[in-house]
Amino acid sequence: MKAVYLKGIKRLVSEEIPIPEPGDNEVLIQVKCVGVCGSDIHYWEHGRIGNFVVNSPLILGHEVAGKIVSMGNQVKITSLKPGDRVIIEPGVPCGHCNHCLKGRYNLCQSIQFFATPPVDGAFREYVSINCSKVFKIADDLPMEVATLAEPLAVAIHAIKRSHIELGERVVIFGAGVVGLSVMLALQEAGLKKITVIDPKKERLSLSQKFGAQLVATSLDFVSNDSLYDIAFECSGSPSALISASKLVTPGGQIVQLGLSGNSTQEVPIVQLITKEINVISVFRYAHVFPTALEILTGRKEQFKEMITHKYSLEDIEDGFRMAKMSPDAIKVVIDVN
Ligand SMILES: [Zn+2]
Ligand SMILES: [Zn+2]
Structure with missing residues (x-):
């Protein structure tokens, strides 16, 4: 099968490797579509994210949808069978x-x-993973969606970790897939007063279309007397935490999802302390995939609009460049099979 390895800074190389044998409790999946994540781009560009360093060739990609090919002989989940369309939760604890x-x-x-690093991802034709991390999807949910x-x-885990209440005013930093997902999931929970801030004007149109009350390219366009109860920082921009601390009301909270890739960054400690702002950090997720699938299936038309570009596995490098460079790229998906 084909697999694409990161073999150096901005160097993706396709290689022929054997199809994996599923272990006793594993499911072998033919990969159909894989989303290009900000973290993939970061590894491709810098070879590391904080303390995670790529020291040897690594297959990127962790946003995976595909089809079950076969199952190990100890797989006891009766709802799964070969031919099923599935997604995977890409981490086995x-x-x-x-x-x-x-x-x-x-x-x-x-x-x-x-x-x-050192665990390989999914920019390859087949992956095997523990059956508990495999979730069946609806027939009419497109693979790329x-x-x-x-x-x-990630967005749902962030909302669950926050102490958000109905009626609260929300500001989201970053109008990429995670920021938009936070917005749609909040709407699902009945929250409507949402502002989205992103310096890239092209990306804000979707936030507007999805019902943001206000969209802005910078703080200057957000009135200072309308402070927010909660900020979701999804941009990873080192300055966004500082901006969030200005826009959040005393006693409010900041939920930090974005990772800049730097190990350290400036923290507005005086604002945070004197306003008693709670900063809640978020790393990946636990126990939320069924909820994510439910929301995704119910709002598949909206999520589909986030996919702005599609590339084949052969043209994956163009896909990475597009995701990095294009101001209107929201989600680039690689069509593997
Ligand atoms: Zn991701
Ligand atoms: Zn453990």
Whole structure:
């Protein structure tokens, strides 16, 4: 089968490797579509994200939809069978450490997470993964849209970790897939007073179309007397936390999802303390894929609009460049099979 390896800065190389044998509890999946994530772009451009460093060739990609080919002989999940259209949750935790036992398996230090060195990801024709991480999708959910369950899972986990209440005023930094997913998931929960800020004007049209009350390219366009109860920082821009601390009301909260890729960044500590703002950090997700699939299926037309570009596995490098460069690129999906 074909697999695309990151072999150096901005160097993706296609290689022929054997199709994996599924383990006893694993499912072998023919990969159909894989979304290009901000983290994939970051590894491609810099070879690292904070302490995660690519030291040897690595297959990127963790937003996966495909079809079951075969299953290991210990797979007991009767709802899965060969031919099923599925998505995967791309991380397998150890299952017995303290974090796993507390249900916070996203914090498991032994988790095998796709496309995080040294664990290979999914820009390849077949993957195998533990059957507990495989979720069947509706027949009418397009494969490329199904890949968005993964970034939506991040958004849902963020909302669950916040202490948001109905009627609160929300500001979202970053109008990419995660920011838009936060907005749609909040709407699903009945929250309507949402402002979206993104310096790239082209990307804001979708936020507007999806019902944002206000969209803005910078803080200057947001009136200072309309402070927000909660900010979701989805941009990863180092300055966004500072902006968020200005826009959030005393006693409010900032939910930090964006990762700039730097190990450290400036923190507006005086604003945070004197306003008693709670900063809530969010890393990946735990136990949210079924909810993500439900919201995704119900709003598939909206999520479909986030997919702005599609490339074949052969043209993956063009896809990465597009995702990096184009101001209107929201989600680039690689069509693998
Ligand atoms: Zn992702
Ligand atoms: Zn664990």
